[in-house]
Amino acid sequence: xxxxxxxxxxxxxxxxxxxxxxxxxxxxxxxxxxxxxxxxxxxxxxxxxxxxxxxxxxxxxxxxxxxxxxxxxxxxxxxxxxxxxxxxxxxxxxxxxxxxxxxxxxxxxxxxxxxxxxxxxxxxxxxxxxxxxxxxxxxxxxxxxxxxxxxxxxxxxxxxxxxxxxxxxxxxx
Amino acid sequence: xxxxxxxxxxxxxxxxxxxxxxxxxxxxxxxxxxxxxxxxxxxxxxxxxxxxxxxxxxxxxxxxxxxxxxxxxxxxxxxxxxxxxxxxxxxxxxxxxxxxxxxxxxxxxxxxxxxxxxxxxxxxxxxxxxxxxxxxxxxxxxxxxxxxxxxxxxxxxxxxxxxxxxxxxxxxxxxxxxxxxxxxxxxxxxxxxxxxxxxxxxxxxxxxxxxxxxxxxxxxxxxxxxxxxxxxxxxxxxxxxxxxxxxxxxxxxxxxxxxxxxx
Ligand SMILES: Nc1ncnc2c1ncn2[C@@H]1O[C@H](COP(=O)(O)OP(=O)(O)OP(=O)(O)O)[C@@H](O)[C@H]1O
Ligand SMILES: [Mg+2]
Ligand SMILES: [Zn+2]
Numbered sequence: 290x291x292x293x294x295x296x297x298x299x300x301x302x303x304x305x306x307x308x309x310x311x312x313x314x315x316x317x318x319x320x321x322x323x324x325x326x327x328x329x330x331x332x333x334x335x336x337x338x339x340x341x342x343x344x345x346x347x348x349x350x351x352x353x354x355x356x357x358x359x360x361x362x363x364x365x366x367x368x369x370x371x372x373x374x375x376x377x378x379x380x381x382x383x384x385x386x387x388x389x390x391x392x393x394x395x396x397x398x399x400x401x402x403x404x405x406x407x408x409x410x411x412x413x414x415x416x417x418x419x420x421x422x423x424x425x426x427x428x429x430x431x432x433x434x435x436x437x438x439x440x441x442x443x444x445x446x447x448x449x450x451x452x453x454x455x456x457x458x459x460x461x462x
Numbered sequence: 463x464x465x466x467x468x469x470x471x472x473x474x475x476x477x478x479x480x481x482x483x484x485x486x487x488x489x490x491x492x493x494x495x496x497x498x499x500x501x502x503x504x505x506x507x508x509x510x511x512x513x514x515x516x517x518x519x520x521x522x523x524x525x526x527x528x529x530x531x532x533x534x535x536x537x538x539x540x541x542x543x544x545x546x547x548x549x550x551x552x553x554x555x556x557x558x559x560x561x562x563x564x565x566x567x568x569x570x571x572x573x574x575x576x577x578x579x580x581x582x583x584x585x586x587x588x589x590x591x592x593x594x595x596x597x598x599x600x601x602x603x604x605x606x607x608x609x610x611x612x613x614x615x616x617x618x619x620x621x622x623x624x625x626x627x628x629x630x631x632x633x634x635x636x637x638x639x640x641x642x643x644x645x646x647x648x649x650x651x652x653x654x655x656x657x658x659x660x661x662x663x664x665x666x667x668x669x670x671x672x673x674x675x676x677x678x679x680x681x682x683x684x685x686x687x688x689x690x691x692x693x694x695x696x697x698x699x700x701x702x703x704x705x706x707x708x709x710x711x712x713x714x715x716x717x718x719x720x721x722x723x724x725x
Contacts, residue, residue, distance in 0.1 A: 319537035323581055326540070327472035334471045349468075393567075423558035426542065426581060429574035430555070433562040443565045451573065455466040 318361045320426065324453055325365035328381065331455060333373040341460035344379040348457040352450035353388035353401040354428040356408075356419075375460075388450030390431075394442035401450065404435050428452055469580035473608050476579070479586040480513070481721045483613040485605060485641065489632030490625045491596030493618050494649040494683075497693050498710070499593035500527050501701055502616065505714045507549035510588035510721070514552050515578070517605055518595040519571055520564050522556035529696030533557065541583035548698060553582045571600040579608050588721055598635050606639045612724065614644040616713060621651050622664035626671055633675050645679035645713045646672045653685045679716065681709050 332347045351357050366381040388401035406416040411434055413420035423430050428451050437445050477483075486499040496518070503514040516524035525531055528547045535542040535557055544551040555564060555574065566574060584590065592609065595601050606613075615636045619629040629646075636643055648668040652659040662685060672680045683689075683706045692700035701707050 319539055320542075320581070322539040323541040323583070324468075327468040327580060330475060331466060331468040331471040335466060427555065427558055427574050427577045429566055429570040429577065430558055430564070432565045432570070433559050443563065444567075446567065446570070452577070453468060455468055458466075 318358060321357055321361040322365045322369075324355075324357060325362050326369055328362075328453070328455065329366055329369045329373060329376060332370075332376050332379065332381075332458060335455070335458055336375040336460055339460065339462075341375060341462060344376045344458060344460045346380045346382060346459040347376070347455060349381060349383045350386040350454050350456050351383055352386050352428065352447075352452045354404070354424065354431060354447060354450055355452050356405075356422075356425045357453070359383045359385065386450045389448040390435075390437075390445050391448050392437040392440060392442055392445040394444050395437060395440040397437055397439040398448070399438055403438055404431070407435055467576075469576050473576065473579045474610050476582070476584065477609060477611040480584060480590045480611050481588050481724055482717065483590045483592060483609045483611055484644070484717065485592045485594060485602075485609070485613060485615045485636075486618065487594035487598075487602060487615060487632060487636075488596065488618045488625075488629055489598050489635075490619065490628040493620045493625060494647075495596075495618050496523055496527060496593050497689060497706075498616065498618050498647055498649065498683075499591050500524065500693070500698060501706055501710050502713065502717075503550045503589075503591040504548055504698060504701060505707065505710060506589050506591070506717065509718070511586065512550050513544060513584045513587050513590045514550050515582075515590060515592045516552070516554035516556060517575060517578075517592055517601045519555050519566060519574055519601060520595065522554040522559075522564075524552055524554045524593055525556040526696065527693055528552055528698060530557075531696075535582075538583055541581045543583050551584060551587070553578060553584075568600050572604045575601060575604045576608060589717065598632055602632075602635070603639075606636075606641055612720070614642045614717075614720070616645050616647065617643060618647045618649050619668060620663045621648055621661065621666050621668060623666045625664075626666045626668065630671060633671075633677070637675065643675070643677050644716060645681055646677050647710075648680060648682045650685045651682040659684075679712060681712060683709055 336344045362383050370376045391398045410416045412422040432443050486495050488495050503512050506512045516522045530545050533545040544553040619625045653662050686704050688704040689706050
């Protein structure tokens with residue numbers, strides 16, 4: 290590598306970083322596909338149980354803590370729904386559910402913004418940079434990495450906004 | 463309509479592609495559950511496609527036993543792909559944490575286990591071996607509830623009265639939950655010294671307990687430095703030279719017949 294001139298070197302590095310970002314970007318969104326699949330499969334199953342002929346609208350709540358990308362969930366659901374007749378014309382509506390935490394030691398209650406900055410700091414090197422992290426996959430691991438902002442206890446619970454659930458389904462019999 | 467958890471349906475779908483699940487439990491801690499689960503997974507992988515699921519959420523050690531400490535599961539559109547070694551696909555909360563404590567109360571624990579079951583992309587498997595933690599709480603109950611395919615339990619004890627009394631409660635729980643007990647393992651039963659069997663941890667009547675509950679397979683495994691070395695060194699293949707491997711062969715044969723009957 291000694292023979293490579295400096296500008297070429299920088300160019301190569303840039304290309305490397307570009308690829309790295311594309312790669313990490315793609316990796317980061319695949320998880321949304323598997324979550325979307327569970328929503329589509331569940332909607333089809335609920336429809337069958339309820340004797341529905343057609344699902345019209347599925348309302349999905351997405352807990353902030355799971356850090357899932359709503360746009361990707363939506364496009365994945367729109368593609369995956371084609372495999373199931375009862376949901377193929379359904380509209381999937383994704384809405385964020387605010388995350389709240391409550392300390393079981395001191396009773397303090399707090400929201401996601403503080404937690405998010407801490408997650409970014411631990412896993413992405415800066416409070417303002419987002420990246421892949423374990424809590425995205427298993428939100429319950431939040432207690433491994435975050436502490437109560439008031440008393441420092443790891444013994445807190447996620448009151449709302451943990452993960453994904455189907456809040457309501459509109460269908461025709 | 464009530465809130466609906468989308469993980470339920472996807473877990474069911476995933477387990478439809480897994481022929482048989484083996485829950486390795488005990489009730490008692492430190493008796494060799496993770497060791498036995500690893501040996502069974504390794505033995506089965508010689509002929510079958512096998513997954514090993516570490517449900518010890520507070521103290522996951524399977525990645526260490528398999529020498530997979532610095533490995534991360536890869537993402538795919540169908541969920542996380544479990545890292546593979548010795549032909550065994552491995553999943554554990556250990557892959558998501560380093561040395562951090564994993565404090566979780568009941569509901570969070572159930573959620574974490576459901577999440578892992580829902581997001582792991584095992585693909586089709588002949589066997590899923592599940593390493594349970596000590597106790598008969600959330601992990602045991604959640605796995606019995608959500609591991610929806612055909613399943614059986616392998617219970618592990620040491621030859622002490624105290625261990626047997628805890629294991630008896632576990633036996634009764636599994637029976638009530640309609641999980642058949644395929645075998646009772648008397649681990650660290652004795653130490654062989656110059657051809658003589660020396661009792662170290664006790665001489666409790668494991669056979670008797672098995673008979674009382676109609677468990678037809680009891681396997682005695684000695685205290686064996688080859689086993690601890692294989693488990694501790696990250697070179698699990700050393701297990702093939704141990705008596706433990708030979709003796710668990712009976713359980714492997716039994717499992718083989720169970721999946722053959724299915725297909
Ligand atoms: N037959 C054996 N001979 C020698 N050492 C053994 C044997 N069985 C298990 N061990 C050792 O005993 C220790 C405990 O085993 P293991 O971790 O499998 O127990 P466990 O029941 O899974 O524990 P826990 O309840 O914490 O999950 C390990 O260090 C292992 O190497
Ligand atoms: Mg263990
Ligand atoms: Zn507090």
